[in-house]
Amino acid sequence: AQSVAQPEDQVNVAEGNPLTVKCTYSVSGNPYLFWYVQYPNRGLQFLLKYITGDNLVKGSYGFEAEFNKSQTSFHLKKPSALVSDSALYFCAVRVSQNAFSGGYNKLIFGAGTRLAVHP
Amino acid sequence: EAQVTQNPRYLITVTGKKLTVTCSQNMNHEYMSWYRQDPGLGLRQIYYSMNVEVTDKGDVPEGYKVSRKEKRNFPLILESPSPNQTSLYFCASSLRSTGTNEQYFGPGTRLTVT
Numbered sequence: 751a752q753s754v755a756q757p758e759d760q761v762n763v764a765e766g767n768p769l770t771v772k773c774t775y776s777v778s779g780n781p782y783l784f785w786y787v788q789y790p791n792r793g794l795q796f797l798l799k800y801i802t803g804d805n806l807v808k809g810s811y812g813f814e815a816e817f818n819k820s821q822t823s824f825h826l827k828k829p830s831a832l833v834s835d836s837a838l839y840f841c842a843v844r845v846s847q848n849a850f851s852g853g854y855n856k857l858i859f860g861a862g863t864r865l866a867v868h869p
Numbered sequence: 870e871a872q873v874t875q876n877p878r879y880l881i882t883v884t885g886k887k888l889t890v891t892c893s894q895n896m897n898h899e900y901m902s903w904y905r906q907d908p909g910l911g912l913r914q915i916y917y918s919m920n921v922e923v924t925d926k927g928d929v930p931e932g933y934k935v936s937r938k939e940k941r942n943f944p945l946i947l948e949s950p951s952p953n954q955t956s957l958y959f960c961a962s963s964l965r966s967t968g969t970n971e972q973y974f975g976p977g978t979r980l981t982v983t
Contacts, residue, residue, distance in 0.1 A: 792977075793959055793975050796971035796972070799971060856902070856917060856927065859913075
């Protein structure tokens with residue numbers, strides 16, 4: 751079955767320290783991978799994506815993610831965390847159906863990881 | 870301003886009373902989708918639309934209907950709401966249906982069915 755796993759419900763980090771939010775996936779074919787962030791009482795906002803090319807992807811707000819095909823992972827990272835980074839983070843992977851007709855693609859989301867950055 | 874809007878933002882209703890949550894985007898996006906967000910489950914897709922008059926079921930379509938009569942609007946209809954449809958609902962859109970484009974999300978609609 752095609753799926754996305756975020757193994758940590760919550761990650762706690764001190765401000766200024768590096769952070770990592772983990773994501774692993776299981777899909778057939780080449781994965782298209784995304785990270786979204788959700789601040790309180792807001793909709794999700796796009797952070798970054800991996801489609802093809804360089805395994806290290808840079809995105810908004812200083813975030814980056816590393817695609818690792820052998821480990822089927824797409825971990826989100828930031829060198830120095832800010833208190834304002836505290837939010838709910840979702841990893842998502844595209845799954846494709848009706849590929850021969852070029853038909854349909856949808857996103858499967860992980861359950862989310864709450865990032866808490868402490869001063 | 871490019872955006873996805875949803876109305877209402879909050880709704881409390883009773884079992885069986887039909888309701889519609891509206892969604893509109895002003896970016897001329899092809900693809901639109903509805904998700905529900907429940908604690909510990911992430912976002913699950915309810916219905917999606919690849920273009921006008923083209924809609925299909927997502928992962929949890931039971932109890933919901935949609936229509937896409939024009940490109941900018943994608944309303945979600947609950948014909949007979951039940952308490953298990955209490956959730957946070959998001960509408961989203963993306964430029965194309967290829968899967969390479971990021972999705973833009975609305976602010977959410979918090980629905981409570983008593």
